Amino acid sequence: MAELRPSQSERKLIQEFFGLTMDVDRTREKGGSNPQDGQERFVPTCPICGDKHWPHHPLAPCFNAKKVKERVKAEAAAKVLAEKQARIDAKLQAKEQAHAEKLAKIEAKEQEKADKQAYYEAIKKA
Numbered sequence: 001m002a003e004l005r006p007s008q009s010e011r012k013l014i015q016e017f018f019g020l021t022m023d024v025d026r027t028r029e030k031g032g033s034n035p036q037d038g039q040e041r042f043v044p045t046c047p048i049c050g051d052k053h054w055p056h057h058p059l060a061p062c063f064n065a066k067k068v069k070e071r072v073k074a075e076a077a078a079k080v081l082a083e084k085q086a087r088i089d090a091k092l093q094a095k096e097q098a099h100a101e102k103l104a105k106i107e108a109k110e111q112e113k114a115d116k117q118a119y120y121e122a123i124k125k126a
């Protein structure tokens with residue numbers, strides 16, 4: 001993609017947009033001589049999409065903004081869905097747990113009955 005060359009007023013907006021305190025011009029002129037990043041040209045990180053690119057336009061600085069917004073929205077929707085599913089799962093699990101406990105109680109009662117029966121049988125035989 002061709003690099004956008006912002007005008008003076010746009011540069012100011014860009015600097016404000018990225019919260020840059022450094023002099024963009026100086027950084028650009030230095031170019032590859034910048035020992036910190038070793039890159040040919042300074043490209044700021046977009047605070048909207050997180051990619052490294054120059055603002056496309058002061059009023060619409062990020063072409064990915066819509067995509068990012070949609071992604072965030074989709075992620076939020078997925079999260080809500082996951083939470084809903086988790087709630088449903090928890091409810092089902094609780095229901096199953098209750099059912100299992102009920103069954104265990106019934107079984108314990110039957111076991112008790114059987115034990116008593118066995119006990120009486122044993123007494124009868126004795």
Ligand SMILES: [Zn+2]
Pocket residue numbers: 046047048049050051053061062063064065
């Ligand atoms: Zn961006």
